[in-house]
Amino acid sequence: MELISSFVACGKSGTGDESKETTGSATTEDKNQETTDGKVEDTSGDKEDVVIKVAAIETAYGAEMWTKVAEAFTAETGIIVELTTDKLLEDVIGAGMKAGDYPDVVHLATGRPAALTETLIKENALEDITDVLSMTVPGEDKLVKDKIAGGFTESTLTNPYNDGKTYMAPMFYSPCGLFFNKALLEEKGWSVPTTWDEMWELGDKAKEEGIALFAYPTAGYFDAFFYALLYEVGGADFFHKATTYTEGIWDTPEAQQAFDIVAKLATYTEKSVPSNANNDNYLKNQQLILDNKAIFMPNGTWVIEEMADAPRAEGFEWGFTALPAVTTGGDSYSYTWFEQLWIPAAAENKDAAKQFVAYMYSDEAAAIFAESGAIQPITGFADTLEGDNKLFYSIYDNGAKAALGNFAATEPVEGVNFADTVFGTVNSLVSGDKTKEQWIEAIKKDSDLLRSALK
Amino acid sequence: MKNKGKSLFIFLCVSPAVILFTIFMIIPTINIFKMSLYKWGGYSPNKTFVGLDNFVTLAKDMKFLQSFQNTVLLIVVVSVVTIAFALVFAAILTRENIVGQNFFRVIFYIPNILSVVIISAIFSAIFDSSNGLINSILALIRGEGSEPIYWLGDQKIVIYSIAIAMIWQAIGYYMVMYMASMASVPESVYESAAIEGASRSRQFFSLTIPLIWSNIRTTLTFFIISSINLSFMIVKAMTSGGPDGSTEVFLSYMYKQAYTNSSYGYGMAIGVVIFIFSFALSGLVNLITKRETIEL
Numbered sequence: 001m002e003l004i005s006s007f008v009a010c011g012k013s014g015t016g017d018e019s020k021e022t023t024g025s026a027t028t029e030d031k032n033q034e035t036t037d038g039k040v041e042d043t044s045g046d047k048e049d050v051v052i053k054v055a056a057i058e059t060a061y062g063a064e065m066w067t068k069v070a071e072a073f074t075a076e077t078g079i080i081v082e083l084t085t086d087k088l089l090e091d092v093i094g095a096g097m098k099a100g101d102y103p104d105v106v107h108l109a110t111g112r113p114a115a116l117t118e119t120l121i122k123e124n125a126l127e128d129i130t131d132v133l134s135m136t137v138p139g140e141d142k143l144v145k146d147k148i149a150g151g152f153t154e155s156t157l158t159n160p161y162n163d164g165k166t167y168m169a170p171m172f173y174s175p176c177g178l179f180f181n182k183a184l185l186e187e188k189g190w191s192v193p194t195t196w197d198e199m200w201e202l203g204d205k206a207k208e209e210g211i212a213l214f215a216y217p218t219a220g221y222f223d224a225f226f227y228a229l230l231y232e233v234g235g236a237d238f239f240h241k242a243t244t245y246t247e248g249i250w251d252t253p254e255a256q257q258a259f260d261i262v263a264k265l266a267t268y269t270e271k272s273v274p275s276n277a278n279n280d281n282y283l284k285n286q287q288l289i290l291d292n293k294a295i296f297m298p299n300g301t302w303v304i305e306e307m308a309d310a311p312r313a314e315g316f317e318w319g320f321t322a323l324p325a326v327t328t329g330g331d332s333y334s335y336t337w338f339e340q341l342w343i344p345a346a347a348e349n350k351d352a353a354k355q356f357v358a359y360m361y362s363d364e365a366a367a368i369f370a371e372s373g374a375i376q377p378i379t380g381f382a383d384t385l386e387g388d389n390k391l392f393y394s395i396y397d398n399g400a401k402a403a404l405g406n407f408a409a410t411e412p413v414e415g416v417n418f419a420d421t422v423f424g425t426v427n428s429l430v431s432g433d434k435t436k437e438q439w440i441e442a443i444k445k446d447s448d449l450l451r452s453a454l455k
Numbered sequence: 456m457k458n459k460g461k462s463l464f465i466f467l468c469v470s471p472a473v474i475l476f477t478i479f480m481i482i483p484t485i486n487i488f489k490m491s492l493y494k495w496g497g498y499s500p501n502k503t504f505v506g507l508d509n510f511v512t513l514a515k516d517m518k519f520l521q522s523f524q525n526t527v528l529l530i531v532v533v534s535v536v537t538i539a540f541a542l543v544f545a546a547i548l549t550r551e552n553i554v555g556q557n558f559f560r561v562i563f564y565i566p567n568i569l570s571v572v573i574i575s576a577i578f579s580a581i582f583d584s585s586n587g588l589i590n591s592i593l594a595l596i597r598g599e600g601s602e603p604i605y606w607l608g609d610q611k612i613v614i615y616s617i618a619i620a621m622i623w624q625a626i627g628y629y630m631v632m633y634m635a636s637m638a639s640v641p642e643s644v645y646e647s648a649a650i651e652g653a654s655r656s657r658q659f660f661s662l663t664i665p666l667i668w669s670n671i672r673t674t675l676t677f678f679i680i681s682s683i684n685l686s687f688m689i690v691k692a693m694t695s696g697g698p699d700g701s702t703e704v705f706l707s708y709m710y711k712q713a714y715t716n717s718s719y720g721y722g723m724a725i726g727v728v729i730f731i732f733s734f735a736l737s738g739l740v741n742l743i744t745k746r747e748t749i750e751l
Contacts, residue, residue, distance in 0.1 A: 097498055098497070098498060113714070113715055114714050114715070115714055115715045115716070115717060116498075118717055119496045119497055119498055119714075119717040120498060120499075122496055122717045123496040123498055123499035123501065123717070124499070124501075125498060125499050218695075218697075219697070219698075219699070271584075271602075271605070271608075272584040272585060272603070272605060272608060273608070274605070274608040274697070274698040274699075275582075275583075275584050275605045275606070275607040275608030275609075275698075276607070276608075277608075277697060277698060278693075278694050278695035278696075278697045278698075279695045280575070280576075280579065280692055280693065280695065281579055281607075284583075412494075412496060412716060412717040412718045412721075413716075413718075414494075414509060414512045414513075414516075414712070414716075414718045414721040415512055415513070415516040415518060415519065415712065415716075415718075415721065416716070417711065417715065417716050420699075420700065424697070424699050424700065425699055426699075427697060427698035427699040428610065428698065428699040431605070431608060431609060431610055431698060433610045433611075433699070433701075434699070
């Protein structure tokens with residue numbers, strides 16, 4: 001379903017506010033001035049309307065919030081938004097982009113099969129938006145960088161080239177960790193493991209009752225899991241070295257420990273999981289948790305909505321925990337998954353587009369997104385949440401540390417898909433088709449190839 | 456003068472098709488060959504000419520070789536099994552008098568009008584490890600509580616599970632094609648064969664098959680093309696190439712490289728290999744199945 005709608009603020013049907021009507025006609029140069037003081041000033045009304053094309057992926061949060069935010073943005077700044085939302089956004093905007101017709105702002109996260117965002121990163125086709133951080137949020141008097149929560153604009157997910165420049169704006173974050181049925185653990189008198197040793201003990205106990213310790217939707221879900229695990233075994237410095245393919249990093253004891261944990265976990269995984277671990281049948285794997293056939297699965301907060309209508313065991317209640325620590329008293333981590341918003345380098349109205357990016361961090365926009373369950377990474381915003389979301393987003397207040405980042409971007413290396421090598425192979429570990437040693441060997445080989453292609 | 460007018464008329468009639476064919480088939484094909492010589496992500500204007508580098512990498516790419524192997528396996532298994540079933544069913548439905556002949560004809564043809572996504576969903580349900588049709592029946596024989604067979608999870612059998620779905624889908628279509636040509640074999644031939652004492656199976660191998668041979672040859676080319684195309688759709692909708700790349704086929708691997716891995720040029724190199732491979736294989740099959748046409 002494709003939805004394209006335009007919002008015109010300067011018509012009679014607009015906001016009805018005189019000053020805003022005239023600002024609707026501000027030109028791009030005027031917008032430059034606005035960025036310095038953050039206020040929208042009245043300008044002469046005879047100039048042309050600024051129209052920006054915004055393209056946003058429609059995910060579990062729905063498309064309606066984008067319509068509302070675009071309306072609110074136009075009301076605030078007078079910049080007209082031509083909005084495109086679609087579940088398969090790449091198919092809608094991809095062909096146009098190949099022909100040179102670029103949207104001004106795109107909300108599309110990395111990690112999708114069509115990998116449009118990754119392709120543009122690899123091709124240096126994103127606009128540097130570091131200056132947006134020092135812009136004032138439209139309608140407020142705070143700077144963007146003061147509103148974005150700490151750490152979000154320092155990871156490789158926003159600064160893909162590790163050069164201190166931000167190319168992607170962080171959006172909609174979600175803590176990832178292990179989801180389970182709280183009621184099942186209570187009924188059996190089991191406690192949530194805090195270390196991996198306790199995890200294995202629980203696994204053995206559960207096995208006797210015919211319950212598997214672990215299941216995963218698709219092997220791709222190991223990304224958040226594995227990143228958090230890398231933080232646990234070696235801390236931030238090790239994580240950075242591992243994700244930039246540092247030579248010899250996979251031979252270190254820390255890496256071995258991470259491999260050992262994943263390989264051991266594979267033996268505790270429900271046997272039918274690899275059969276359904278693909279984009280079409282992964283819900284069956286998630287259903288294993290609801291049916292009490294497996295205890296833990298790595299996932300993000302969206303799973304609650306995704307499984308809302310699924311049948312479940314009696315008394316089922318979602319529980320959520322960070323990864324168990326490697327040693328008693330060690331750090332436990334929860335990966336923070338977030339989406340990205342970016343401006344293509346070939347966009348026409350970059351200044352107006354940057355305004356739009358800055359507006360994403362306004363309280364007004366954040367409130368609209370939050371109505372649909374999408375939480376903006378704004379300092380202090382999680383405190384205002386209620387219900388299930390409060391439980392999930394307070395994980396970082398309850399002792400878990402936030403893990404951020406991903407494998408660094410490289411020039412494309414033909415035939416090497418590192419996510420498949422690292423995460424996809426987990427299917428073979430579970431089915432027994434590959435050994436841990438084969439897995440590590442493949443990771444090392446691909447890591448060597450990617451190192452020389454680093455940006 | 457009259458001849459010239461006729462030539463002009465033919466030229467005018469043929470030119471729209473030729474122009475369209477050139478624009479939509481020949482030029483894109485040439486473009487693919489050209490792009491396979493570049494390192495290019497697909498979006499930016501930065502294309503780097505790398506000569507035959509993509510093909511050299513391809514020859515060493517184990518995942519590509521695995522997808523090649525899977526595709527060849529599917530072409531062979533699907534073609535052989537489908538031909539055998541389709542021919543037998545077609546012979547039974549044309550030659551024998553059985554109740555509900557037309558009904559069976561329709562039933563066999565139904566899979567062909569279903570969309571591939573639906574077929575994939577049906578077979579995902581049939582192959583389901585816990586409550587799928589096959590495992591439920593097997594549980595009756597092997598006893599409750601025995602380890603189920605992971606049709607889509609066991610990497611040694613998953614490619615055959617894909618083949619089963621493709622065969623089920625294809626039988627009806629080819630059966631109808633063979634039935635059409637079998638119907639044109641005159642009844643008198645069979646009558647005289649029967650008088651000479653030829654059995655039913657002898658009639659099938661010595662009369663039916665030689666007489667519809669040209670039809671079978673044509674369908675062989677169809678098998679090659681449709682196996683390559685259909686396997687992509689079924690794999691996409693049933694296993695996404697998994698588990699761990701064990702059902703990756705030509706086109707799904709090409710898609711993965713061209714888009715997910717941002718290596719458009721490399722993807723096009725795979726496209727070139729597929730193009731040449733399917734042409735060569737069709738040519739070869741055509742050559743070795745060449746027989747004197749038998750006319751009555």
